[in-house]
Amino acid sequence: MTPEERSIREMTREFADGEIRPRSAGWDDHRRLDEDVLGMLAEFGFLGMGIPEAFGGLGLDLSTCLAATEELARGDGSVALSVSMQNGPVTSLLLAHASEELQHELLPGIASGARLVAFALGDRGAADAEDAGDAIATPVGDGWRLDGHKHWVVDGDRAGAAVVFARPDPDGETGGGLGAFLVDTSAAGYRVVRRRETLGLCAAEIVDIELDGVAVSADRVIGRPPRGDEYAREVLPLARLGGAAVALGIAQAAFEHAARYSREREQFGRVLTAFGAIRHKLAGMATRIAAARALVRETAVALEAPGAEGGIGLASWTDRPGLSATPDMARWAASHAAVSVAREAVQIFGGYGYMRDYPVEKLMRDASGTGICEATGEVLRIIAARGFGATVATG
Numbered sequence: 001m002t003p004e005e006r007s008i009r010e011m012t013r014e015f016a017d018g019e020i021r022p023r024s025a026g027w028d029d030h031r032r033l034d035e036d037v038l039g040m041l042a043e044f045g046f047l048g049m050g051i052p053e054a055f056g057g058l059g060l061d062l063s064t065c066l067a068a069t070e071e072l073a074r075g076d077g078s079v080a081l082s083v084s085m086q087n088g089p090v091t092s093l094l095l096a097h098a099s100e101e102l103q104h105e106l107l108p109g110i111a112s113g114a115r116l117v118a119f120a121l122g123d124r125g126a127a128d129a130e131d132a133g134d135a136i137a138t139p140v141g142d143g144w145r146l147d148g149h150k151h152w153v154v155d156g157d158r159a160g161a162a163v164v165f166a167r168p169d170p171d172g173e174t175g176g177g178l179g180a181f182l183v184d185t186s187a188a189g190y191r192v193v194r195r196r197e198t199l200g201l202c203a204a205e206i207v208d209i210e211l212d213g214v215a216v217s218a219d220r221v222i223g224r225p226p227r228g229d230e231y232a233r234e235v236l237p238l239a240r241l242g243g244a245a246v247a248l249g250i251a252q253a254a255f256e257h258a259a260r261y262s263r264e265r266e267q268f269g270r271v272l273t274a275f276g277a278i279r280h281k282l283a284g285m286a287t288r289i290a291a292a293r294a295l296v297r298e299t300a301v302a303l304e305a306p307g308a309e310g311g312i313g314l315a316s317w318t319d320r321p322g323l324s325a326t327p328d329m330a331r332w333a334a335s336h337a338a339v340s341v342a343r344e345a346v347q348i349f350g351g352y353g354y355m356r357d358y359p360v361e362k363l364m365r366d367a368s369g370t371g372i373c374e375a376t377g378e379v380l381r382i383i384a385a386r387g388f389g390a391t392v393a394t395g
């Protein structure tokens with residue numbers, strides 16, 4: 001860890017301990033964040049961690065962004081989910097493919113918290129680029145008209161704008177590739193039709209959107225349709241690593257609660273840590289977190305290394321000695337760690353772990369979301385396996 005990364009991690013931990021953790025259970029109960037939270041996140045720079053300083057962001061490297069996201073998730077997974085969306089796919093897509101005018105319009109607003117940008121990729125709840133196809137873009141004059149639906153969009157209501165992926169030519173010669181369009185959420189025809197109620201990450205704003213003849217002018221098209229699939233594939237590795245950081249934070253919180261409880265709770269006249277079975281559980285939990293964190297960090301460093309391309313896969317791994325992990329592997333390991341560590345934490349709390357009065361029950365629900373949201377463990381393994389030349393139907 002660089003000194004900068006260490007100091008940002010410590011500062012974020014302090015912020016999360018003071019401002020987020022104490023309010024997390026209440027947000028879970030009420031299924032929403034308090035209005036002031038995003039303002040506070042912006043004030044401390046968390047929404048613009050990955051945005052260059054020239055646009056008002058902190059310009060942090062990927063490893064440091066992920067370390068801070070993990071600490072925020074240790075405070076609350078829903079908060080960290082929003083932060084990871086802004087710093088990951090949204091920021092990197094705008095930096096790589098939006099016009100200079102759009103970058104100047106949007107990036108300072110994201111960094112200051114004035115205007116979040118949602119990332120609306122999936123239609124039927126599938127985040128894999130190939131499956132995102134229900135929204136249609138029709139050329140009208142110099143611009144476009146969007147119709148259709150986008151499902152399960154994080155912050156799709158509170159955001160001031162959304163990057164909407166839609167197919168410009170569903171049955172045509174371009175093979176139905178996607179376009180990426182910037183839509184103001186106040187535009188006529190952009191409607192939030194449903195807010196989803198989830199098992200975990202309950203305070204996250206996850207909404208379904210209807211697009212009914214939304215007009216998009218030519219200067220608000222990102223890159224060139226139909227290359228949106230390519231852009232999505234470029235930025236999804238960052239979404240994967242952001243999700244991995246969220247999973248690590250949830251796992252770390254569950255571990256810390258379980259370790260503390262084990263030292264305090266007495267049974268048969270001894271604290272729980274006197275029992276080998278409990279110590280072995282704690283050792284296994286700590287090991288799974290440390291291993292996943294190392295994988296996430298190594299992948300982040302490799303992605304930013306000179307010459308590294310976004311969207312590295314196993315094929316490039318075999319060609320590049322020293323690069324031993326991909327974002328898909330890292331995300332899978334981190335989600336797996338979160339689910340198993342949170343489950344063990346509930347077990348260590350015994351009956352109390354099953355009660356809503358104690359924090360590990362929520363963490364177990366939140367952890368389960370990290371194994372599904374954005375890409376499931378099964379799909380991550382399929383993507384990782386592509387590099388081995390396996391022929392896999394990704395229905």
Ligand SMILES: Cc1cc2nc3c(=O)[nH]c(=O)nc-3n(C[C@H](O)[C@H](O)[C@H](O)COP(=O)(O)OP(=O)(O)OC[C@H]3O[C@@H](n4cnc5c(N)ncnc54)[C@H](O)[C@@H]3O)c2cc1C
Binds near residue numbers: 375
């Ligand atoms: C909290 C949360 C937030 C989300 N936020 C967003 C968002 O902001 N934007 C967005 O676009 N989407 C979002 N999603 C959607 C998420 O990305 C999808 O739920 C996820 O990709 C899985 O797709 P699905 O739900 O359609 O499941 P399905 O694809 O129907 O999968 C069902 C089951 O089949 C398995 N499966 C699927 N295909 C295969 C295969 N080829 N081989 C083997 N097994 C397979 C899956 O692993 C799973 O177990 C969110 C989801 C959650 C839970």
